[in-house]
Amino acid sequence: MQGEQWKKLEKVFGGYKLIAAFKPGFSTCRTRTRLTQVAFDLAEERLVTVDSKGNGYIVELSNEYPVYKKLGPVGLSSFIAFNPFQNDEILVGLSSTDIKVFNLKKKSSFLLSGHISVPNEISFYKNYALTTSSKEAIIWDLKSCLKMHQLKLHSTNISLKRSAVSTLGQVAVLYSNDIIQIWKFKKFDSDTRVDMKSFGLHNVKDFNFTKDGKTMILSAFWNKILVLSTSTWKPIKIIQLPENLIGVKRIAILPTPLDGGSNHIIAILSSHMIPHFLDLNTSCFIDISIKEVQLLSGIKKLCISMSGLYIACIENNGDLILIKTEKLLPTKSVSKEYVQLKKIGKRKLKPHCTEDHLRGIQQSIKKELKLQRLLSILNEFGEYPKKHRSIIWTTVLQLPANRSAYAALANENPREHIRKDMLKDYPLSEQSKAKLLNITIDCLVNWCPLLGQNLFLPRLVFPFLVVFQQNPILAFEAVLCVLCNYCQKWFEYYPLPPLNVLGIVENILLEADPALLNVLCEKGITSTEYAWPLLQTTLSEVLSGDEWMILWDHLWSYGRISLLLMCVVAYNICCREIIISILKTPEDFKKLYTTQGHISVKNLLEIAKRLDHQTPFRIHPSRYFRNKLCFLPTEGPYPPFLMQEYPKFLTDETRIAKFERLKEQNQVLKKHQQHILKESEEKRIHVEAENLRKQIHEARLNELRKCYDEKIRNEEWQLETAWNIVDKNSMSRYECTCKESLNAAKVNDKTDSEKSDAWNRRKCEELQDEVEKLEHEVHTLLETV
Known part of the structure; x- marks a missing residue:
């Protein structure tokens, strides 16, 4: 106040x-x-x-x-x-x-x-x-x-x-x-x-x-x-x-000195509204004087400071009582040396505050890490120390670490369906980095809803998150600096690629290396293939992690927006021999601009800086772009994204609402189509399973018929063989000697035929059991399918 x-x-x-x-x-x-x-x-x-x-x-x-x-x-x-x-x-x-x-x-x-x-x-x-x-x-x-x-x-x-x-x-x-x-x-x-x-x-x-x-x-x-x-x-x-x-x-x-954190005194507030102090070691209450009891009567809330130096109580009438613990619970003995020191000391020493110390460190860092000193380090060594890079980038970009503005975005309702669509082709195995990417994407979409339609956003964002992964606020603010500075005029032809920016790149390449541009045109490769993939990823996919960070050491420190476009042209010039002699198909070119190459970042920066100085003003990016870094405000909300860069039909509120409604209808239609496809697939599987079951059943019946026919043929062959073996002379001799034995033989043949019929019936039943068992196995197999 x-x-x-x-x-x-x-x-x-x-x-x-x-x-x-x-x-x-x-x-x-x-x-x-x-x-x-x-x-x-x-x-x-x-x-x-x-x-x-x-x-x-x-x-x-x-x-x-x-x-x-x-x-x-x-x-x-x-x-x-x-x-x-x-x-x-x-x-x-x-x-x-x-x-x-x-x-x-x-x-x-x-x-x-x-x-x-x-x-x-x-x-x-x-x-x-x-x-x-x-x-x-x-x-x-x-x-x-x-x-x-x-x-x-x-x-x-x-x-x-x-x-x-x-x-x-x-x-x-x-x-x-x-x-x-x-x-x-x-x-x-x-x-x-x-x-x-x-x-x-x-x-x-x-x-x-x-x-x-x-x-x-x-x-x-x-x-x-x-x-x-x-x-x-x-x-x-x-x-x-x-x-x-x-x-x-x-x-x-109630912490006490030298208890080592194993606190043995507790304050108990009962329904009598009087605090009692219990020693857990002795299971006894600590006596306090009558005056202190009167002072601490009618207490409804009790609060003890971190080391137990103070006790604050709110009385039933709403007043606050503040008392030192040593006066409430005096120690039994005090050393003479302590008494003498207490008499000598006339004023109370104020302990060193941690926040004051951190604030002093931050101020000294700002004084030490001035841009001129950083540029001399960069020119001398070509890069910043890796372990101090996040601090240096924070200082160069003047990131405010605006917690209130960040919290306002982070605590809005997350748009999970948008995030899933954007990240479905960008999986991450490390859970902490994946979570940070999810949070940052949600914040960016809450900051500018139209960014939710840019599927390249995760590839643009993620490399910067790796540098600031210990502090998500600074990571988000670094991404905002990229979008507000280096992504100027990227969305004027949305959802098409930025043809205006790509035209500037093509003009620079025409001025720097017309022969290379002629080769690209002859092979049917446009700036959408040789420049846009590099811009979308800020060259992070074609450079190693360390070399990409060195590149951005220079981009941030020099603060020239045009230098990124010059690096895109310089990368194509560095790959000149590969483009002319080796690459033939569009797939070859796509692989060149999406996989890590072996281009030295030092050579890349030398060519880019030379192009930045030698390119005529009539085609130089600074003619069309703001060529100096703008910084985020230290207080208040983050600035809105450059909405005027989007096509007007996208930024109009009614059209945005209509676009969102059409998108929701499209999602509902997709779900309905998926449901219909699922039902038709289930029906197809059911029909195929039924046909398979019938085929297997017919095959088993054919096998059974063959078995029966084979059995009958075996029986006929055995009977025929038996009759051939019997000697006709001995049979005639038996016929002459005894007709009665012939009658007995007829009776025996009848009994033998009955036995044979019974054996055949038993075999038939066994075969039927086997067929039923096979049919049950087939039916079980079809159910599992």
């Missing part, structure tokens, strides 16, 4: 008090504004609080006497916290379900959108933040202000009570059914579930990790404190609280 003066906190016994402001009502009575949220920064130099009207207050603790001033409106908040990554920013959970990132110095802010219900809690791990509402938990990347992971609840019977991240990267979520689910950070495919009811805890209200992350402390509503080991998730200690201490609402860790 402009003109707001610092005021001293009211001094009370043992501490200080910030009284909430009064505002006159419509009647003679006055309505009181209550403080609702409070938070310390990591350095314990500042405290921020918010009242019930949404006004913020900042308290400066580094002075000998704490002072405060009003920040102005920050919003009705459900939580508030300092951003550990940017100490001048606070994160405010709003009743609108958004999270506001508010800069204390610039008084500017932007929103993080993603929650569907009001977020009520936040915790931090490295440069990540975990926010929780009753229905979801979201992990945010505070560097890029992007949503990294999200846990959603689809059950109406279960809600989220609390979540937190330990310093070891363990994400824990407490559900309303007393189950805690734990994930290891960045390993969310596996989890651990712990049911607190198995340890005798019911209606768990709160939990906290110790500073070393090795222990979790939980509190139940009814008189129990549980200490869990985070390595085994088994109880270390269960403490039964006194019967008069009921309704435990919150617990807070």
Whole structure:
């Protein structure tokens, strides 16, 4: 707030008090504004609080006497916290379900959108933040202000009570059914579930990790404190609280000096609204004097600073109590040396702030990395040091790292169908780079929706992302610099290639090497084949990674837009002998301009710089383009893309809406066609399977007939052979001697024929069984097909 003066906190016994402001009502009575949220920064130099009207207050603790001033409106908040990554920013959970990132110095802010219900809690791990509402938990990347992971609840019977991240990267979520689910950070495919009811805890209200992350402390509503080991998730200690201490609402860790992070003192806030301090080692409460008890009565919210130096409490009436822990819980003994040093020191030494240190480093980098000094390095060594290239490019391009503008684009609804269409022919095996490319494409399409129709965009964007892959904001801003500077007049003939730009390239080649251009024309190769593929990829596909970076060291540092076009012409001149003597077909030329060659970037730049100086002004690109780099603004939104470069029928809003509608109809038509093709394919497979089954059945029946015919022929042959063997003389002798034996033989022949018939029937049944078994196998095979 402009003109707001610092005021001293009211001094009370043992501490200080910030009284909430009064505002006159419509009647003679006055309505009181209550403080609702409070938070310390990591350095314990500042405290921020918010009242019930949404006004913020900042308290400066580094002075000998704490002072405060009003920040102005920050919003009705459900939580508030300092951003550990940017100490001048606070994160405010709003009743609108958004999270506001508010800069204390610039008084500017932007929103993080993603929650569907009001977020009520936040915790931090490295440069990540975990926010929780009753229905979801979201992990945010505070560097890029992007949503990294999200846990959603689809059950109406279960809600989220609390979540937190330990310093070891363990994400824990407490559900309303007393189950805690734990994930290891960045390993969310596996989890651990712990049911607190198995340890005798019911209606768990709160939990906290110790500073070393090795222990979790939980509190139940009814008189129990549980200490869990985070390595085994088994109880270390269960403490039964006194019967008069009921309704435990919150617990807070109280760090003490030299405890090594294994914090053993916790503050317990019960329904009596009086904080109690419990020593977990001794399972005993720490006594505090009667005056401190009176001072800390009627407390509804408790906050302890990072190292336990301060305790801030919000009273039931809305006032803020600030007290030093050493006054509340004095140490038993103080060394004489410490007392003497305390008497000698007249003023309090202000600890060194990390952000001040980083700001000083950034300023010194800007002073050291002046463009003239960088150009002398570039002329001397021909390239920048690889490990410092991202810092040098950031300085040369004056990238502002505008987090608020980037977050506004990144948190818009992603256009997944556009991104999938653009990336279907550009797969990446490395997951981190693929994710960064997805995020950048989404931001670019949100920045300029018409870019979603340019399928070459991933090939243009990706090489720059590799340089800035540690910082997605700088990567996105570097791509914006490319689009706003080096892609001038690329879209005047969209969706056709930029014929105007390609015509300039052709004119330069005609001036520099007319014989080479004549060869290209004779072979039917136009500038769409020999120049446009190089421009689309900024020569990244024809140069190795290191040489491409060296090329852009020169392009960024010299800041001449025309130099990129000269490099395209220079590449063709370097490949002159290959083009004239070796390449014959269009496929050969396509391979030349899309695969890595063996052209030295040093030679390429020499030719390009010579062309830039020797090309006449009448055909020089600077006649048509702005030939100096323009930089992104440090504050506010990113500038709109050069919409005037698109054909007018594309930039007209009604035509854009019509184009989007036609595109959606085309997608619906494609899905319908795919459905029809799928049904027809299924019918075709079914008919073919049925025909195959019939063919196999007929083949099996033919085999069976052949078997029967072969069996009959074998039987006839055996009978005929048997009759030939029998001696006719012996048969006549038997006929003469006994007619009765003939009758007996007839009877025996009859029985033999009956046996033969029975054997044939059995064989026939066996064959039928085999046929049925084969038919069943065929039917099973067809079903699997």
